[in-house]
Amino acid sequence: MSQTFEASLAGDPAEAISPEELSEALGEVLSSLGLESFPIEANTGQELDVSGSVTISGEWNGAVQMELTDASQRGTAAAMFLLDPDVLSAEEIVDAVGELVNMVGGGIKGMLPEPSRLSLPTVVQGHDLHLSFPGMAPVLRYARASESGPIAVTIWAESSDS
Amino acid sequence: MHILVVDDSKVMRSIVTRTLRQAGFDSYDIHEADNGRAGLDAALAQPPLLVLSDWNMPEMSGIEFLTGLRDAGSTVPFGFVTSEGSDEMRGRAESAGASFLIAKPFTADTFRDALSEVLS
Incomplete structure (x- = not known):
């Protein structure tokens, strides 16, 4: 997957972005919110019931999708609001997940060719989610574990097959 | 003063x-708005x-909010x-009249560095 992602960055190996670099950037975002985390296998083996995404359009076209478990979305939202997970409303949890994917997507956008535009975040929740982005293909996936559970990120890029 | x-x-x-408080800017009231238009009206x-x-x-x-503010004098x-x-x-922000741009994620130190001159 990562080779495809690197190739999509104008084919210049010097412009390549490694999964480790992206995972570290995610870790820094989580750490800034008071959540310590560490890298785990991209396929977390857990049911990820929550999906937040932003699209990037312009010089580079694609999407950043973040997936969480119910526990990890609640834990993340609680850390962001500095509140107990049990007192958070569904709206506050969605808001926190949307902001987290916005932060991560903004960071990734900054690594890509400019100019481009970041969309507002979208968050969906449900069992056995299988999202797709028309005209795009997944090119890279990585995950980290936080105290409350896994957080996985998939980067989708405009597909030449579309 | 807010x-x-x-x-x-x-x-x-x-x-x-929270970060404003942590950075020491705890003597100011905080007002909030949830989009640029509401912010423009409030400001x-x-x-x-x-x-x-x-x-x-x-x-x-x-950026439309900032432009609207400057257009209104x-x-x-x-x-x-x-x-x-x-x-x-950053270039667009500066051209439109912004004093600084703080990128997320940020720390209290980031806020202190960026805001100290403006609020001094």
């Missing part, structure tokens, strides 16, 4: 407010000491707090 925090995300308004009705605004928002973006100091800190966006 600082106007404008962001469509409730949690980010909360984090910005013109009751001018703040400083605006801290997100860039990417529904209704009216942060307001010279209130304006800083962006946004997930995007590219050179292109």
Whole structure:
């Protein structure tokens, strides 16, 4: 997957972005919110019931999708609001997940060719989610574990097959 | 004397407010707005000491908000707090009259460095 992602960055190996670099950037975002985390296998083996995404359009076209478990979305939202997970409303949890994917997507956008535009975040929740982005293909996936559970990120890029 | 925090995300308004306190700017009242248009209305009705605004928002973006303020004759100091800190966006922010752009993630030190001169 990562080779495809690197190739999509104008084919210049010097412009390549490694999964480790992206995972570290995610870790820094989580750490800034008071959540310590560490890298785990991209396929977390857990049911990820929550999906937040932003699209990037312009010089580079694609999407950043973040997936969480119910526990990890609640834990993340609680850390962001500095509140107990049990007192958070569904709206506050969605808001926190949307902001987290916005932060991560903004960071990734900054690594890509400019100019481009970041969309507002979208968050969906449900069992056995299988999202797709028309005209795009997944090119890279990585995950980290936080105290409350896994957080996985998939980067989708405009597909030449579309 | 107040600082106007404008962001469509409730949690980010909360984090910005918390970070202002942590950075030592705890003597100011904080007013909030959840998009650029609401921010523009609020800033013109009751001018703040400083605006801290997100860039990417529904209704009216942060850069449209800043342009609207300047078009209305307001010279209130304006800083962006946004997930995007590219050179292109920093250039656009500066050209439109922003004092600084803070990219997320940020720390209390980041706020102290960026805001101290504006609020001194």
